[in-house]
Amino acid sequence: MREPITAGWRERLHARLVGQPTPLLVLPDHIWTAASLWAGSRQWVRALREAGLERGDRVVCALPAGAAFVQLLIASLWDGYTLAPVAPRDVDEDGAEALLAMLDARLLVLDSRDVQGVRPRHCFVPGDAGWPDRSLPPLRVATHGVTPDVCMLLRTSGTSGAPTWIALSDANVLAVLDSHAPFVAPTDGCVLSVLPWYHAFGLVLGLLMALLHAREIVRDPDGGRDLQLLLDLANSHPITSMDLVPGLATRLFAEARGAVLLRRLNGGVVGGAPVSALLATQLQSTRLRVGYGQTEAAPGIALGEPGTWSARVLGRAIGCDVRVDADGVLAFRGPNACLGRWTRDGLERRDSEAWLRTGDLVETMDDGDYRFIGRATDSFKLSNGRMVQASHYENAIRLRWPSVREVMLRSNGEDGIEMLITSDANAPSDADVRTVLGALGERLGVVTRIGTDAWQRTAKGEVDRRRPVKTPIPVRPRA
Template sequence: MRLLAGMARSTATAGGTVRIGSVSLSPEQLLAGAGAVADDVRGEPVVAVHATASAETVVAIVGAMLGGAAVVPVPPDSGPRERAHILRDSGATLLLAADSDLAAEIRVQPVDLRRRSDNRHPEPEPGQTALIMYTSGTTGAPKGAVLSHRALEAGIDALADAWAWHPDDVLVHGLPLFHVHGLVLGVLGALRVGCRLHHTGRPDPEAYAAAAGTLYFGVPTVWSRVCAQPAAAERLRAARLLVSGSAALPTPLFARMHELTGHRPVERYGMTETLITLSNRADDPGRASGLVGTPVAGVEARVVGEDGAPVPADGESIGELWVRGPMLFDGYLGLPEVTARSLDAEGWFRTGDIAATTPGGAYRIVGRRSIDMIKSGGYRIGAGEVEDALLAHPAVREAAVIGTPDDDLGQQVTAFVVADAVTAGDLVDFVARTLSAHKRPRQVRFVDALPRNAMGKVQKHLLTS
């Protein structure tokens, strides 16, 4: 399987070992375990995986891909409504899970790491769907972004080039395995490159320090917690590269990381729909805070003004970032009109992010075109989805959700609510039972009314005043 080329190369060597928590799998064990899963799923077009941070998840995803299925990672903290939507919308007929008692709307099959198979399966075609990853927008339920084997391979290879990523590396991270960062980069990337992977289970600073890696992945919240333990941060000086993504890295945190670890972290930019399209390079020791780098191999990027024309590359003029390249998704599952609004006939994807370009060609992300996208602890959270969940509570009459600054998370989910006879704790718990736990409001503010314009639209920019 081309996507797992590095794992196949390392089968006869000490490299390529995957360790998640206390469980370690050699390349031979991983391939044989995945082979048993491939036997089970053969003929199933779409297979969901309950994507806990476990060896079972890695075996399930690799096995389902080997078996020719499109894989749908399901967040383990998703609430019943969100999970039901993902399973129904994706068309998955089988859910692979480490927990045999997991209740779901479709057949659940437990993954047993003791099972083995050396059966061979047909190589997936490059254009065949590898992953359907659900991403939240500003309104409505999450949409399924369809990613092909070709896109995953192109995205990983471009980063291997930018980061000088090679089989001798030891990649360390503790990120969730249902997002691009933790799964595509942090697991499939390691398998394609053929390097060892140490997933710490959780992104704990002491676990990061003890792992003795050469390449570390984290989101700003992780790096903030690492820097809060200077002794742990100091132990990362022996690493080759520290990479930060999924949200903007604050300038003071960039400086603190440099002070404690001796590294200028590599910042990069991407989305579920595009994988990573912009990145700083490992061979650029002068990289500066706030810049997410230049287009990776195969990518074109431009910043477009409201008139549709490119804006000057002066580091100050801003516009919407458009990107295109071989790692882009094929579209939103079952939503051709929504896809057409974001991905044009020439392959340009309108990211919705506002950016500027320096004279040297590096990009700086300024913000979201809409304030309805919240980036909290490395997660992208659509405000509309949380608002819908709050409005489902019988005591809530109106709700508006925004992101407010938070030193640890970057942004926290803050809800402004018009309601009767309900507490903030009740609403937080209600949302956590309905949606993924990380989407729950961290703060609920009760107000008499939401500010609206003459057309009745909520004026969110007035909510913080």
């Protein structure tokens, strides 16, 4: 039986921040103590209350990762406002109006560097210290009322379908923090923060976990895009923990200093996308864990052991119940399962007892961990109406030929299929591929062998199925 959540945000934040020097928030231009962050958050509490904000009112936060973001976050958790963090780049004049309308929010907070072209109505820019230095503007009138049990509205990345807004409660977020803390909490450690704080992974398992457990939070202002800046930061501070996506891990292993950094970390989570066979081998030399979960799970479903890696591994369930449905899709339920979706018509609540399907196809490994096969949406239909489950065939090829690093089966746009493949020695021949495809092999036209660098990848490091290859494709000769 799971332990109940015994303390809410007020107790936790008060015990952790009031009058304390740590955790320190280390930014390029300033170092904030816990006490100074707390003082700033109290200024936000005062200003928001004076403006007439009520518990459950929605506030859009388009602030960059920094002190103002943390202060507004703490104030919202303390007074029970529904915070909707978004990427600052998404807010221009049209974006501000659209966000306020979509979320029926009463206020949008943004940074002065991003204010050009944004109408001031219902928008607010904090002072240089990160807190309000003047009265807030008149709040927008909400039409859908308050949502007092909604802690956050977070937008999904869209990798498992169209991007949507997910409603998480205090209980959802605290359940994941409680279930994961014994394994990943950076207790009295120094965290290098690179993930965006407007996504569930970076916000919950990254920032909130660090605020409640770390000694220092060193923020990379470029979010890991400038590798040399990241490595200079890591060398300037006693970094012990770091959460990251496979794309950044791959880039770091390609640099001597990056590989040293990853191997000296005491902990951290790699998640957000499946891990390739090559990266899995490299990660075996670290104490990093695989983490799996979606925004709908706040975002914790599974976790691996330190340094235990294999291609596309997801770990095993933590803090929730998990099952694999008859069609191979992973489903979960538990205290981490979201309240529902936010639409233009307001909150669409889901049955809290119902299983929530992730849309991810998985298989159970011999050690009890789950392995990612693909997404149910990766399927495509041929002209004769036959549905092709691409992920199943791709997984069969990976299992039969461990030398295969990447493989993708797709429609050729007409009446057949084609395959893209990257492998080391002992690559499967065209005849081998047709054997695995069975009756579908008759429709296989071209097997294109390409180099590792030819794949088009997302920021997370996974192959972009919409545009999987760069052009021109450097063709690797057949063995």
